[in-house]
Amino acid sequence: MQDLLLGVGFGLVTASIIALSTVALSLQYSVSNIPNFAHGELMTVGAYAALVAQNAHGNVLVQAFAAALMGGIVAFGMNYLVIQPFTRRGARNIVLFILTLAISLVVQNGVLLIFGGANVGYQLSQGAPQQVGPFLFTIENEVIIVAAVVIMVAVHVLLQYTKFGKAQRAISDSRELARITGINAERVIQLTWLVDGMIAGFAGFTLGASVGSLSPTIGSSFLLVIFAAAIVGGIGKIHGAMAGALLIGVAMEVSALYVPAEYKEVVAFALLIATLLLRPQGLFSAERVVVR
């Protein structure tokens, strides 16, 4: 029982990181309809930006800000420099998808070229874990969970109560209709990529802090887990993304108690495939969007 609780505790931390990244991915996916395979790289550049800020003696807030800024810039650039010109030309969705694969190669190996492939230590503090309720958490863990909750609430407010959020939801329903009603779809999509990148960059910062070291594949190794959470929760559903992340995160960490830890990701993948086959619209969504 004690082990199980510990597992759930780790699961909450993992889930918080996944949830941040998944909400970002899901937001961008639902608005632009492109499964962004370079999403992992947004986390990677965020994590490395935080590292650079730390080496420049920036405090934790500066590091977090640097991560979000870098993620935002790279995501905005991806869309502005590559995706948007192709979209204007009327490129098919599958071509846009392939472009994100190519971007992921370029960014990930750009990081490899600059920072090298070896693991680089990245530690926020060396605080000993403390007992919080039934769980054992370090300071980092607590910060990550609180930050995740705050950002989720902020995204919820953004989507539900602002004009920008309304425009986003309209575009995700139908880009054509949104355009006809006078929404500047291209502008909204640009801003969505920016927000997506900022959240993903911040998620990369939390991932780096939680892992304790960085490598150029830190983000991409998490990519499919994030897709799993997004798809299990239902693409484009922010609450679904949170629930999916919680489910995947806890399932991964708890499974590590029963099967070798190397199979953690396989558990997430199994949930992903099962969802696609049995309930492709996601567990928490009523629409059927995946099936041809």
Added chain:
Amino acid sequence: MIDYVVSTLTLGAIWCVFTYALNVTWGWTGQLDLAVFMFVALGAYVYSVVCGPPANAALGITWILGLRLPFFVGLLAAMVVTGLVGLLVGGIALRRLRDDYFAITTVVTTLTVYAVIAQFQPLFNGFTGIYGVPQPLAAFLNLPPTLYGIFLFGYVLVVLAIVIAVMYAIFHSPYGRRMRAVREDEKAAAAFGRDVYAVKLQAYVIAAVVAGLGGALMGAFLTAFNSYAWQVGETFLIYAAIFVGGSGSIRGVLLGTFFIAVLVQEVTRLLVVIPGNAYAGDALRYMIVGLLIIAVLWWRPQGLIPEPRDHDDATRLPEPGPAPSAVQHG
């Protein structure tokens, strides 16, 4: 020097087989299959355990079989196994998923298989993999290394020539046209009575078999195979080769593969000598590949040698009886 050139060309020819596999799925039926290299790896593993020596459990080395059978049995076994796995994966994944979800499913399948092969030691010896696989006819011919290298190159070329001949046969067959019809417009193909699912699944299995054959050649060439020899990233090299050469084009694929898997690969490999950064070669290679994909899709989406278009007369319909066609043939 000659050894280097021959082994580079041999590897290039083997990569061509991989690219022809992907050309059936992506090039002709438009499926974004990201599991190609999984089939290559399975082919290499199966070949290695069929033709290789038995494992030595006393030393903690474990893999299945180890039958020391002749090379053609290994090739055949690799093709049968990858074909069956292709049937299973394609049969499930192609059933009802949209393009992007299909692609995600194939990546996830690859990562899962990768995790299992790397972690589950009894199957293929985990991370360490299989080694000591004898090369085809090496003991029988008993040639000096340079000559044997040339023989192996010839052997790979013969297999590649057979693959190309089969590809031409498929391309010009009614089945080849069915595949391209599905690629161009699934709904229209279905309206003309084509079973879209069956066409795609057949293409997927053909590709799996060809990739498995390529993998078997790879296993024979390397004489050892482990999980460091394949990653999901390798699949992107094959895609880059197809985009550069021309999706669906048999001659284009040949050109694209030699451009990516030989020229770009070898040029960036030589860059490793840049002092102070051991990763420069790898990093630059993949950055170039990524930028090339974007550039080709922007400036020349049909590739350097585009797929030949179908002509009306290629179908050789019998002359309609009462009303002779006014359209001139040829």
